[in-house]
Amino acid sequence: MTSIVGDRGRRLGFLMPKTxxxxxxxxxxxxxxxTMIVTLxxxxxxxxxxxxxxxxxSLGLAASYLPFDGGGGVLGVxxxxxxxxxxxxxxxxxxxxxxxxxxxxxxHRTASVVRIGDVSIGSGVPVIIAGxxxxxxxxxxxxxxxxxxxxxxxxxxxxxxxxxxxPYAFQGLGEEGLRHLAAAREAIGLPVVTEVLEPDQxxxxxxxxxxxxxxxxxxxxxxxxxxxxGANKPVLLKRGFSSxxxxxxxxxxxxxxxxxxxxxxxERGIRGFDAAFRFNLDLNxxxxxxxxxxxxxxVDPSHGTGRRSLVGRxxxxxxxxxxxxxxxxxxxEPDLALCxxxxxxxxxxxxxxxxxxxxxxxxxxxxxxxxxxxxxxxLSVIA
Ligand code: PEP
Ligand code: MN
Numbered sequence: 001m002t003s004i005v006g007d008r009g010r011r012l013g014f015l016m017p018k019t020x021x022x023x024x025x026x027x028x029x030x031x032x033x034x035t036m037i038v039t040l041x042x043x044x045x046x047x048x049x050x051x052x053x054x055x056x057x058s059l060g061l062a063a064s065y066l067p068f069d070g071g072g073g074v075l076g077v078x079x080x081x082x083x084x085x086x087x088x089x090x091x092x093x094x095x096x097x098x099x100x101x102x103x104x105x106x107x108h109r110t111a112s113v114v115r116i117g118d119v120s121i122g123s124g125v126p127v128i129i130a131g132x133x134x135x136x137x138x139x140x141x142x143x144x145x146x147x148x149x150x151x152x153x154x155x156x157x158x159x160x161x162x163x164x165x166x167p168y169a170f171q172g173l174g175e176e177g178l179r180h181l182a183a184a185r186e187a188i189g190l191p192v193v194t195e196v197l198e199p200d201q202x203x204x205x206x207x208x209x210x211x212x213x214x215x216x217x218x219x220x221x222x223x224x225x226x227x228x229x230g231a232n233k234p235v236l237l238k239r240g241f242s243s244x245x246x247x248x249x250x251x252x253x254x255x256x257x258x259x260x261x262x263x264x265x266x267e268r269g270i271r272g273f274d275a276a277f278r279f280n281l282d283l284n285x286x287x288x289x290x291x292x293x294x295x296x297x298x299v300d301p302s303h304g305t306g307r308r309s310l311v312g313r314x315x316x317x318x319x320x321x322x323x324x325x326x327x328x329x330x331x332x333e334p335d336l337a338l339c340x341x342x343x344x345x346x347x348x349x350x351x352x353x354x355x356x357x358x359x360x361x362x363x364x365x366x367x368x369x370x371x372x373x374x375x376x377x378x379l380s381v382i383a
Contacts, residue, residue: 035078037095037102039109042071044090049075055085064257066103069112076102076257101249103256104263104293106373112294114234114262116210117191119154121264122296126357127325129193129298130350131157133340134170135177138184145188147347148330152354156181156190157327161197161205162339163217170338178208185210193236193327199227206231216241216268216303219251229258236327238266238300245285249293265289265297266327267318269304278306278343281314286321291373297322302329302343311345315353319360328353 040049049065052075056063061079068074072092086094092108099105113122121127130153135141145156160177162170173180181192191210196202197218205212211234218224219240228235235255239248252263267286269279281304289297299318301311315326331337334344345353 034080034096035076035098035100035102036080037093037098037105037107038075038077038081038086038091039093040072040075040090041092042068044072044092048088048090049073051088052077052081052085052091055081064103064259066256066261068109074103074109099249099292100246101253101293104249104252104295106290106292106294109294111290111373112261112296114264114296116155116193116234119191121298122324126319126323126361127155127298128153128350128354128357129155129157129325129327130330132331132337133302133329133344134159134162134172134338135180135194136173136338138180141180141184142187144330144332144347145184145190147332148350149188149190151330151347151351152357153328153330153350154190155211156184156188156192157194157213157329158184158192159195159339161195161201163195163197163215164339175204178205182208196224196228199223202227202231206233209233211236211264214238214251219243219248222254225251225254226258229255229260231260234262234264235260236264236266236298238268239270239282239285241268241270241279243270245288245292248285249289252293252295263295265293265295266300267297267304267323268300269306277310279304281305281318283314283317283321286318286323287373290322296324298325298327299323300327302327302340302345306343308334308343308345308349311343312349312353312356316356316360319357320364326353326357 053063056077061077063075063077065075066073098107111122113120119127130148132144135158141158158181160172160174162172164171181194185192193211193213194209195213195215196205212228213236216238237252255263267282269281272280281301286297301314305314329340329344330347330350331344334341337344
């Protein structure tokens with residue numbers, strides 16, 4: 001690691017994997033470095049953005065730019081920019097007392113939409129991602145994909161590289177599983193999401209998948225987060241089952257800060273004390289994450305309960321809590337599934353969830369204003 005001495009004391013450099021360039025980051029010993037978030041309006045000229053980034057660079061500060069969908073964007077700087085550049089045309093706000101997840105924060109911006117091919121997540125229509133826990137074979141996956149599509153799913157899930165608790169359990173088909181996912185996409189026309197376990201697998205998995213899943217066990221695997229930050233595929237970031245909401249959002253911040261603006265959060269249950277459930281689906285976290293960040297939030301009621309009898313109701317509860325979509329384990333014959341059969345439902349059950357979800361979302365569509373997260377990152381106070 002290179003030691004870079006700047007105007008804010010002793011600093012350490014670290015390697016940004018996307019570019020391979022040694023980018024100076026502030027890490028002043030003994031104190032938390034102050035960081036700055038600068039918001040640019042949609043009409044901000046490119047010269048302003050360039051000048052802000054150049055000024056940061058000349059001060060030895062790292063800057064990450066996250067453009068907004070409708071123009072403008074937000075610049076996160078790991079230090080403070082001088083006052084004169086903050087009056088350039090198009091700079092709408094600058095703050096140093098912001099949330100630590102400055103790029104993920106909802107402060108000064110509206111909700112973002114993640115697009116995977118024709119599928120939009122966060123646009124108001126709940127998205128259902130479904131499929132087996134693990135890819136079992138080419139024909140099995142194509143049959144499952146056909147069935148979940150007919151039941152209302154618009155994306156296919158399936159693990160090729162599996163993070164299993166036991167080293168003796170089936171670890172997935174690896175690259176062969178990725179080929180089956182690509183074959184199912186071609187045959188059935190659903191984009192696919194699959195888990196990537198290791199930094200060195202990111203290129204391989206991204207060459208087959210439409211979205212990269214970071215599993216709960218890897219939520220704080222920072223080398224992996226940095227690497228998917230440099231990938232050109234959206235990232236589905238599952239919450240670690242012992243992680244706080246803030247740790248989850250900081251994990252998303254890693255991906256954003258390393259250059260990938262397409263991050264989707266997934267609540268999948270946390271550890272509770274009661275062995276009646278595999279995990280406890282933490283639906284508090286859904287409206288909170290939507291209040292604090294602009295990122296879409298989906299829910300996994302399969303892992304979040306561990307019981308197939310609970311999946312349907314908790315799926316609907318998740319949508320009532322404001323989730324932008326669901327990821328559900330579905331298998332044509334759940335009892336024969338090679339992994340997680342006890343929490344897996346049938347395509348027919350998924351079709352029921354889909355129908356009820358559409359009715360529910362319709363009922364909930366005229367939400368009172370006080371329930372809608374405001375761009376300042378808070379819910380308005382109930383009068
Ligand atoms: C999965 O989606 O199959 C999975 C392993 O999920 P999690 O990382 O949430 O346990
Ligand atoms: Mn599973």
